[in-house]
Amino acid sequence: MSRKIIIDTDPGQDDAVAILLALASPEELDVLGIVAVAGNIGLKQNAINARKVVELSGRTDVPVYAGCSRPMRRTLVTAEHVHGDTGMNGPVLPDPTIPLQEQHGVDFIIATIMNNPPKTITLATLGPLTNIGMALVKEPAIAERIQEIVLMGGAYFEVGNITPAAEFNIYVDPEAADLVMKCGAKITIQPLDVTHMIQATPARLNAIKALGNKSGAAVHAMLTFSEQFDLKKYGWEGAPLHDPTVIAYLLKPELFEGRVCNVSIETASELTVGMTVADYWHVTDKPRNALYLRSGNAEGFYALLTERLSRLP
Ligand code: RIB
Ligand code: CA
Numbered sequence: 001m002s003r004k005i006i007i008d009t010d011p012g013q014d015d016a017v018a019i020l021l022a023l024a025s026p027e028e029l030d031v032l033g034i035v036a037v038a039g040n041i042g043l044k045q046n047a048i049n050a051r052k053v054v055e056l057s058g059r060t061d062v063p064v065y066a067g068c069s070r071p072m073r074r075t076l077v078t079a080e081h082v083h084g085d086t087g088m089n090g091p092v093l094p095d096p097t098i099p100l101q102e103q104h105g106v107d108f109i110i111a112t113i114m115n116n117p118p119k120t121i122t123l124a125t126l127g128p129l130t131n132i133g134m135a136l137v138k139e140p141a142i143a144e145r146i147q148e149i150v151l152m153g154g155a156y157f158e159v160g161n162i163t164p165a166a167e168f169n170i171y172v173d174p175e176a177a178d179l180v181m182k183c184g185a186k187i188t189i190q191p192l193d194v195t196h197m198i199q200a201t202p203a204r205l206n207a208i209k210a211l212g213n214k215s216g217a218a219v220h221a222m223l224t225f226s227e228q229f230d231l232k233k234y235g236w237e238g239a240p241l242h243d244p245t246v247i248a249y250l251l252k253p254e255l256f257e258g259r260v261c262n263v264s265i266e267t268a269s270e271l272t273v274g275m276t277v278a279d280y281w282h283v284t285d286k287p288r289n290a291l292y293l294r295s296g297n298a299e300g301f302y303a304l305l306t307e308r309l310s311r312l313p
Contacts, residue, residue, distance in 0.1 A: 002030040010039025010127030011049040013222035018243035023057040024308040035105035039127035041087025043069040051096030067105030067131035071173035090225035091218040113142040125151040126243040133176025143183040154276030155192035166274030178265040187290040190245040194296040199238030215312035258293035262286035
């Protein structure tokens with residue numbers, strides 16, 4: 001029985017790889033829809049990028065929606081410095097032919113959760129949490145019906161990437177992240193503490209290119225573009241690969257380890273806004289609201305990713 005999921009995303013090259021991994025795994029994951037959110041780049045371009053990736057995968061049965069065009073309270077911060085002026089520089093992909101759905105992405109999220117049995121819809125979020133935050137405000141009843149929210153975001157032991165304290169997805173919309181953390185749904189977090197272990201080394205990228213299919217070539221072109229910023233910044237052998245860890249967790253959770261603890265979001269301090277404060281050592285009696293993953297098996301992850309990409313066109 002495949003798991004019903006909605007992917008909320010701001011593609012982004014790493015988002016694109018996550019979407020491909022999910023669409024290559026129909027036995028395990030039933031992707032009901034993909035919802036674009038403003039983040040790496042503006043919403044309109046994110047929605048174009050998402051449709052390009054769906055068409056690359058051949059899974060044109062999967063509908064794409066546009067969600068919110070800006071954070072709940074703050075002005076949008078984007079990341080062209082990492083992802084390029086299109087938000088997904090690297091491969092040349094044809095303009096999408098599949099339509100963008102009319103329905104607003106937030107309404108799609110709400111309707112899907114409310115019209116399916118409780119605890120049967122998982123949200124896999126790969127960007128700022130604006131759409132989820134807005135869905136919780138518009139229809140609070142979804143909180144107890146959501147099966148699980150598996151999100152890429154946050155950092156604790158690895159500290160921030162967009163500021164010394166905050167990871168980009170949380171930083172862009174800390175108010176939305178705060179709403180999500182407090183909503184009561186089951187939450188699993190893939191933070192930088194994990195993704196910084198999942199490094200796309202040249203050997204791993206070459207193995208993907210060697211698949212010889214369109215998807216492998218596109219992923220190689222995407223990641224060899226987006227890695228430039230991180231290789232310069234960190235000086236590692238490979239750039240961290242963030243968003244596909246969310247899908248890998250859904251496919252093979254045993255690749256990752258962490259613990260259930262309280263995770264709170266800083267929304268007030270100018271210095272640390274967007275920080276995910278993980279009470280990893282349980283020094284407080286705050287509610288243990290999330291599974292905070294802290295490590296991942298990189299070899300196992302890339303074996304999974306490469307094999308699944310081989311199944312695509
Ligand atoms: O900090 C990493 C996150 O920010 C990833 O989701 C990447 O796509 C960017 O959105
Ligand atoms: Ca992303």
